[in-house]
Amino acid sequence: MDLRAIGLGRLHRKPDQVAADKAYGPRGFRAYLRKRDIAHANPEKTDQRRHRHNRSRRDSRPPGCDREIYRRRNMIERCFNRLKGFRGIATRYGKTATSHEAAVTLASFLLWSRSV
Template identity: 70%
Template sequence: MHEQVYSSRGFRAYLRKRGIACTIPEKNDQKRHRYNCGRHGGRPPASDRQTYRRRNIVERCFIRIKGFRIVATKYDKTATSYEAAVTLASFLLWARSV
């Protein structure tokens, strides 16, 4: 879902303007379109496979933490209690994996 938005030409240009290195690989249909344009298709955007993998691991971790209802609903009134809920959810996920 997010992959499509993040790999768009406009988003990559926005990242370049801000000096942010792009880690998202080019989608197959975008590659095909660029090749069909020939010389005018430009060079392929740079992407760092290792950084993308690490980013993916972090995103999956956040998705699993959000699976806990207390974290997903954000009913806590203070930042400290919310942080405690996230810490507890993280610990429970870690304990399940051991």
């Protein structure tokens, strides 16, 4: 994380890299990240790839996508989806942050014990 002071006030944080799914693949979003010097690991949609190939040769360079980072993002997203299978976590029955954290910890342990 890059911490920068912009004028007076608190420090603003800027992520080193963004790993998002295919919904965040449009050129506008990538241009936004490039303008702020943030790397991205967003795969390109298949229809956008087809449109890019149908355009001229000079516009046909594919945007970069680090597949290893994207795989790790997918693994974490699947873990969150498994945690949502526990009703108390999905609906957040725990009123306080500590009780909700305890429920997430217990559910994580149960998921881990099933996998071993």
